[in-house]
Amino acid sequence: MNERDAKFAEIARVLREHNKFAVLSHVRPDGDALGSTLALTLSLKELGKEVKAWNEDGMLEKYNFLAKAELLTTPPSSPEDFDVGIALDTAVQNRLGTTLAAVRSAKLWINIDHHPSNPRYGDLVYIDPTAPATGQILYEFLKNQKFPITPAIAENLYAAISTDTGSFQYPNTTMRTFQIAAELVECGVDVGRVSQLLYESFPRRRIELLRELLGTMHFACDGKLAWFSLSQTAAVALGVLPEDNEGLIDHLRAIRGVVVAIFFEELTDGKVRVSMRSKDEAVDVCAICKEFGGGGHILAAGARVAGALSEVEKKIVEKACAAIERNT
Ligand code: AMP
Ligand code: MN
Ligand code: MN
Numbered sequence: 001m002n003e004r005d006a007k008f009a010e011i012a013r014v015l016r017e018h019n020k021f022a023v024l025s026h027v028r029p030d031g032d033a034l035g036s037t038l039a040l041t042l043s044l045k046e047l048g049k050e051v052k053a054w055n056e057d058g059m060l061e062k063y064n065f066l067a068k069a070e071l072l073t074t075p076p077s078s079p080e081d082f083d084v085g086i087a088l089d090t091a092v093q094n095r096l097g098t099t100l101a102a103v104r105s106a107k108l109w110i111n112i113d114h115h116p117s118n119p120r121y122g123d124l125v126y127i128d129p130t131a132p133a134t135g136q137i138l139y140e141f142l143k144n145q146k147f148p149i150t151p152a153i154a155e156n157l158y159a160a161i162s163t164d165t166g167s168f169q170y171p172n173t174t175m176r177t178f179q180i181a182a183e184l185v186e187c188g189v190d191v192g193r194v195s196q197l198l199y200e201s202f203p204r205r206r207i208e209l210l211r212e213l214l215g216t217m218h219f220a221c222d223g224k225l226a227w228f229s230l231s232q233t234a235a236v237a238l239g240v241l242p243e244d245n246e247g248l249i250d251h252l253r254a255i256r257g258v259v260v261a262i263f264f265e266e267l268t269d270g271k272v273r274v275s276m277r278s279k280d281e282a283v284d285v286c287a288i289c290k291e292f293g294g295g296g297h298i299l300a301a302g303a304r305v306a307g308a309l310s311e312v313e314k315k316i317v318e319k320a321c322a323a324i325e326r327n328t
Pocket of ligand 3: 132
């Protein structure tokens with residue numbers, strides 16, 4: 001048995017031998033975090049387990065169409081005891097946010113993720129940085145260990161993989177990803193329906209936000225660096241939800257000649273959320289974000305940096321320019 005299958009078997013044994021589970025994922029969740037959480041929750045429920053699926057932000061409006069979306073909620077204010085806590089798609093433990101405190105005790109913690117920066121917290125850890133999505137790891141796990149994969153589970157896994165690969169376009173998309181997608185379609189996923197709900201059902205507010213962001217667009221480093229910013233004032237005026245901006249940075253990345261794209265978002269706690277994308281493996285945006293206490297992947301990373309919006313912009317733009325000049 002190879003190393004992966006041995007680890008899968010170990011995780012499967014723990015899941016089969018216990019009864020009460022908390023399945024958690026990172027704050028400001030994306031499609032991979034929510035889809036993966038629902039998929040594993042549903043599979044465990046099929047086995048008759050008691051499962052809570054929690055995320056600090058609960059189910060986002062835009063992912064409400066996912067099969068059994070109602071199972072995923074914000075954590076309760078009074079903590080509960082569990083046999084096993086499971087962190088999915090969460091690069092650092094504190095990105096579990098308030099769900100962590102809602103688990104008063106767990107005999108064991110499982111950590112399944114695809115972030116190379118994951119420090120391997122927890123008792124049973126499976127990190128595959130080559131996987132484009134935690135949803136892909138979960139599919140391999142469920143299939144390999146003969147756990148249930150119902151049509152509802154397949155839909156959640158498909159949404160997780162589709163969103164984390166930018167609809168099967170990012171370089172992390174492999175032959176295996178397409179094979180898995182095909183198998184998920186075989187399990188009952190309606191690709192046209194799910195894609196329309198994922199990519200063609202945005203609220204008008206999101207496009208108005210894009211208009212605002214494009215008004216703040218800047219370039220540096222011979223057009224290799226592009227960024228835009230969202231101030232609190234603009235966010236309030238437009239009535240945007242945090243979930244509205246997922247994917248907007250792709251408009252910058254999509255520009256010919258741009259190597260690094262940055263999105264700055266002023267938060268209410270005196271910090272700025274920095275989101276970075278790179279189109280060149282030689283320019284590692286995770287390394288830049290790590291310098292500011294963040295993390296992620298070489299080509300997609302983030303951090304929350306204390307300071308005024310303009311200050312943080314200046315600091316990060318300088319670092320990004322230096323990295324581009326050093327490596328391209
Ligand atoms: P985002 O730009 O928010 O879509 O995040 C891009 C990638 O960086 C994701 O894989 C995140 O998990 C990771 N990431 C974002 N923010 C942070 C952070 N503050 N700390 C660690 N990793 C982060
Ligand atoms: Mn994620
Ligand atoms: Mn992910």
